[in-house]
Amino acid sequence: MITDLKINAEAKKRYYRLGYWGTxxxxxxxxxxxxxxxxxxxxxxxxxxxxxxxxxxxxxxxxxxxxxxxxxxxxxxxxxxxxxxxxxxxxxxxxxxxxxxxxxxxxxxxxxxxxxxxxxxxxxxxxxxxxxxxxxxxxxxxxxxxxxxxxxxxxxxxxxxxxxxxxxxxxxxxxxxxxxxxxxxxxxxSSDEVACILSTSGTTGRPKAVLLTHNNILFSERAYVSVLDMTPDDVCWMPSPLNHATGFFHGLIATMLVGASTVLELKFSAEDAIDLINREGCTWSHGATPFVHDIVAYMEKTGKRAETLRFYLCGGAPVPSIMVDRAYALGFLLCESYGSTESCPHIYVPLDKCLHWDGNWSGIAYKGIEVRVVDEKHNPVPLGEQGEECSRGPHQFVGYLNDPENTAKALDDEGWFYSGDLCVMDEEGRIRITGRKKEILIRGGENISVSEVDANVSGCPGIGNHATIGMPDQRLGERICTFVVPKGDARPTVPDVQDYLRAKGVPKRLWPERIEYIDAIPYTKTGKIRRFVLQQELERRMKAEQEEG
The missing domain is CATH 3.40.50.980 (Rossmann fold)
Incomplete structure (x- = not known):
């Protein structure tokens, strides 16, 4: 039996007293x-x-x-x-x-x-x-x-x-x-024992084994369904793999809590997904960005609709406002949901705030979960200032199996989990995820979030899916390079993209300085961009350019 669990004793008493945990x-x-x-x-x-x-x-x-x-x-x-x-x-x-x-x-x-x-x-x-x-x-x-x-x-x-x-x-x-x-x-x-081990979906190195108790999972999924107005008549369309929290916990445990049903799609394609949703009367879904990106593009191209789909909860990457608007025009709400395998999920966009917030906020914390924004020394930063997102609550994992070093780095003695994500918080407690600490490029000494660049580029004519990385530069250290999947026959140039961003009022420091076209953006199965793969591709292309003189 797994016994080396990291649970704050005072927090445990509080969770039981408040009814967040039970037997x-x-x-x-x-x-x-x-x-x-x-x-x-x-x-x-x-x-x-x-x-x-x-x-x-x-x-x-x-x-x-x-x-x-x-x-x-x-x-x-x-x-x-x-x-x-x-x-x-x-x-x-x-x-x-x-x-x-x-x-x-x-x-x-x-x-x-x-x-x-x-x-x-x-x-x-x-x-x-x-x-x-x-x-x-x-x-x-x-x-x-x-x-x-x-x-x-x-x-x-x-x-x-x-x-x-x-x-x-x-x-x-x-x-x-x-x-x-x-x-x-x-x-x-018993309810305090480990019920499940899930692997992290990191894009580098070996995955870590995340330990979750019965109480962790039950609280998390009860909080999850509490804001979705779900009934036993709801049907989930689930394209995500079942070895991750989205497919397993949200697709199967959450639906079980309300007596609803789930339809699994073995191999995703936008055309098959629309047919499946309509045939089975699917009312909602939760998945990674690529799934919803593809079905929105398919519906816009063909005129087909997912007639019964009420909302799609999107995890894995921030949702740009233009995608929220496009989804609504097609008849369903697109709301961001934020979390990780270790802290799953803990921030959500209320369905009735989806259009009002319009992709500008990743969400607010579920009841019973605390969120704060901290600096490098884990001290809270002022509202509106960027820092690292951290959270604690009854949903939180209780350590990595046989990995005390990484457990100590991620989860402190007071129960705070440090996500490695950058964000800002406003006076209403809303969080906007701005990128990963490791997804910052440094241009001329200035830290630039690649996710912020990606969000600004969304909607530019001729640009479909895209992802930004740092490009090596002798003078500035790094410059901004955006890989783009073309949309239609157009191939926007760097000046075209910069003109679009100038018209939007985006600061010049956030403009891409190189555009590279690619057939598809590489993702993990949970929707995280494999930016290191793009980095390798850029290095290959730059080396070929140098050899060609």
Missing amino acids: KTLCDVWDEQSARFANRTYVKDDLGGNLTYGQVDRLASRLATWLKTEAGVQNGDVVTFQVPKWVEFCIIYVACLKVGAVMHPIATNFNADDLNYAFGLVKPRVYICPTKYKAVDYEAQFRELGCDVTRDMTVLLIDQHDAPRDDSTCAALTDVLARCAPLDEPSPS
Whole structure:
């Protein structure tokens, strides 16, 4: 069992006293909701999977029996599952809750090297994966791993399309669900224990393993749905991967809290997404910027509409006002939602403020969560002054697994989590995220936020998706370079872009000095721009220019 958790003792007492935390676990809440909404659809996928709350509960109970009696899973053991956006994900996560296992969903694109690292870090009792998915043979990939990593692990294969090999020592999900009786005993876990390990989605280095308790997740998702006016009749369209907080917690846990349903889109395309939303009557969604960027562009181009979509909550990057306006013209609200795996989510734009704030603010804190803006020494800065965003509250993670050094850097003894994001706060408590501390370019000694440049360039004729980075310069250290995906046939030049920004009143110090065209902006799966990839591409192009004289 994971025991080295970083929780401020006084804060813990306060959260219990205020009712933010309680003694119920995720399994307790699931049991209540699955009984209440037994005959209502819980989850669908675009491959034809369709399960009610009752069906998920019954199938998960059978899998729970196998986990306990045949795989030897005990309370606090880790179960790692590498599952696409299939309905089976829900069977697995609920089964983990029933036996008190720590859920550890990982990305489907993890290769053998990634698995070796992840298994070495979390030491799972069970590993669950498909037999095959896309071009990956997961059973063969597992066999490539060293026995020192896998010796004490039991493997369960999701045999949707392919049976395990004849010589396989792995169990098969269809067999387990057919022969195992339902587990009929209460979950042994408690609300202050770790319920889930999620990997950070950083663009450099190895991901960190974020620890979240039952109380963390329940508070977070209750706060999340409390401002969305959701009912059991709402249907979520979920294009985000399920190994991250957006897809898992918002797409599946949040909907479970209100008895609503979720439709999973396995492989995103704007055309398929619009058809899926209309066919299933999806009313809302939460995802990264690229998803909404593509569906807005597709609707504008084709005239098609997502007829039932009321709002889209956008995370991963600031939302420019022009995107808010374009979405509203197409019939739905586009609101920013801000957080991270460690602090998920804690800032939101109220639906009734979406148009009024018009992308100028990332939002306000949920009730029960504190936010402040600090300097390099973690002292609060005056209102309106830029600093680092930090937060604390009942939603906050309780450390990185087996990583006390990074835990101490990110999470102080008073419970404040330092996000690494730059922001400003006004007198109403509204936060505007202005960029990452690491996403600052220094031009002639002046710090410039690349996110601020990106926001200003949005809406320039001929410019579609775009991202700014620093360009090496002998005189100034760095200059401003913006990579652009062209919109239509136009190819705006640097003077064209600067004329547009001049007319908007944007200060000259924030004007791009170089434009580079590219087919697509590289993103992580959670919508964060992989700026280091653009940096490498710029270096390649600049080197080619030098060689050409």
